[in-house]
Amino acid sequence: MRCVHKITPQIFWVGGNDRRLERFENMFPLPNGVAYNSYLIMDEKTALMDTVDSSISALFLENLTHVLNGRKLDYLIINHMEPDHCANIEELLHRYPDMKIVGNKNTFQFIEQFYSFETKENYFEVKEGDELSLGGHTLQFIFAPMVHWPEVMFTYEQKEKILFSADAFGSFGAISGNLFSDQTDFESVYLDEARRYYTNIVGKYGDQVQAVLKKAASLDIRMICSLHGPVWRESLPYILDKYDHWSKYEPEKQGVVLVYASMYGNTENVMNLIAGKLAEKGVEDMRMYDVSKTHPSYIIADAWKFSHIVLGAPTYNMGLYYGMQAFLHEMAALRLRNRKVAVVGNHTWANMATKSMLCELEKMKNMEIIGAPFDIKSSMKAHQEPELNKLVDDIYASL
Ligand SMILES: Cc1cc2nc3c(=O)[nH]c(=O)nc-3n(C[C@H](O)[C@H](O)[C@H](O)COP(=O)(O)O)c2cc1C
Numbered sequence: 001m002r003c004v005h006k007i008t009p010q011i012f013w014v015g016g017n018d019r020r021l022e023r024f025e026n027m028f029p030l031p032n033g034v035a036y037n038s039y040l041i042m043d044e045k046t047a048l049m050d051t052v053d054s055s056i057s058a059l060f061l062e063n064l065t066h067v068l069n070g071r072k073l074d075y076l077i078i079n080h081m082e083p084d085h086c087a088n089i090e091e092l093l094h095r096y097p098d099m100k101i102v103g104n105k106n107t108f109q110f111i112e113q114f115y116s117f118e119t120k121e122n123y124f125e126v127k128e129g130d131e132l133s134l135g136g137h138t139l140q141f142i143f144a145p146m147v148h149w150p151e152v153m154f155t156y157e158q159k160e161k162i163l164f165s166a167d168a169f170g171s172f173g174a175i176s177g178n179l180f181s182d183q184t185d186f187e188s189v190y191l192d193e194a195r196r197y198y199t200n201i202v203g204k205y206g207d208q209v210q211a212v213l214k215k216a217a218s219l220d221i222r223m224i225c226s227l228h229g230p231v232w233r234e235s236l237p238y239i240l241d242k243y244d245h246w247s248k249y250e251p252e253k254q255g256v257v258l259v260y261a262s263m264y265g266n267t268e269n270v271m272n273l274i275a276g277k278l279a280e281k282g283v284e285d286m287r288m289y290d291v292s293k294t295h296p297s298y299i300i301a302d303a304w305k306f307s308h309i310v311l312g313a314p315t316y317n318m319g320l321y322y323g324m325q326a327f328l329h330e331m332a333a334l335r336l337r338n339r340k341v342a343v344v345g346n347h348t349w350a351n352m353a354t355k356s357m358l359c360e361l362e363k364m365k366n367m368e369i370i371g372a373p374f375d376i377k378s379s380m381k382a383h384q385e386p387e388l389n390k391l392v393d394d395i396y397a398s399l
Contacts, residue, residue: 018036044135047077074098075134167202171194199304249336291313300336313357344376370395
């Protein structure tokens with residue numbers, strides 16, 4: 001049975017949810033599922049904004065057929081050629097053989113790389129700023145290269161002033177009936193997942209996000225329709241401000257995230273001591289993660305949110321404990337920068353952990369090391385407490 005939402009009198013959400021998928025991109029856990037959004041404009045011409053993932057094709061096609069109500073589909077706009085939004089192109093071509101596929105040079109290259117169907121005569125290539133009239137509605141194409149992939153474009157609908165923003169402004173988390181963010185308790189239900197989505201999926205491309213935010217600033221936007229998560233029709237400055245912070249790699253909050261690896265509990269013990277001493281000084285809302293326990297996507301999201309990071313890890317096979325090495329690799333790959341970092345290393349016979357963590361941090365931009373790295377030999381001894389207190393004082397002073 002179809003399940004559609006009306007966004008405006010002539011624009012409909014025809015997407016769906018997947019609450020069964022274990023991991024997005026087979027990597028990121030989805031405890032609350034994910035929404036695949038697709039939007040249909042019913043005007044003199046009909047236009048569909050992207051399709052959905054193959055897992056929900058049946059419902060999507062039912063939704064689409066219902067809203068089209070016997071009419072044909074004139075345009076399929078491909079804002080993003082990633083398979084979780086493109087799985088239905090071939091089926092749509094079978095159903096609507098005259099349909100024009102609207103995209104740019106990269107879009108068509110990617111279609112041909114992913115799929116084998118012959119479709120060149122359906123191509124409708126657009127360039128930056130081009131406009132396409134559907135009757136009362138006019139679409140304007142705004143290229144957003146590397147706001148995830150190179151072919152990405154935003155489509156701005158001039159009559160209703162809607163920005164169809166591809167993956168930008170998206171979130172993990174299925175839609176529970178309330179399509180609009182203002183109908184949800186966004187901060188409790190979606191904000192952490194929106195941050196985890198942004199930082200892990202788009203985080204590397206902050207400069208490109210900044211570039212497209214500047215282009216978008218010249219538009220009068222009344223609604224933002226992303227390909228994942230809720231639609232924004234109120235409080236747009238709220239989500240635009242979050243994106244501005246995230247893409248500038250600016251922390252949202254002065255605070256501390258402690259991230260550690262530990263086999264026998266001695267490094268963990270030092271991290272608990274640091275956190276406890278900071279709490280005594282009045283630091284609130286700290287987060288602590290064991291890299292072997294928590295999926296890195298959650299830790300990355302909080303590393304993005306907070307201003308200070310404390311890293312602690314043992315030496316392992318003359319290098320750094322693998323889980324911490326992997327976490328630092330992700331921080332570097334996503335280009336996280338502008339954080340203040342304290343380091344705790346542990347070893348039993350030859351200290352490589354501290355050196356390795358400092359070396360990885362040096363590769364990142366504007367990572368300020370707080371105080372002197374704190375080293376322990378297997379376990380912390382009482383005589384080291386003044387040295388640890390000094391590091392805690394340094395962290396506190398820099399907050
Ligand atoms: C497989 C393995 C390899 C290790 N390699 C080293 C090493 O190369 N150099 C070193 O000093 N300690 C090495 N260690 C010892 C740990 O770094 C050390 O015992 C540390 O105190 C463990 O910290 P934890 O109590 O937080 O787990 C190794 C331990 C294991 C299990």
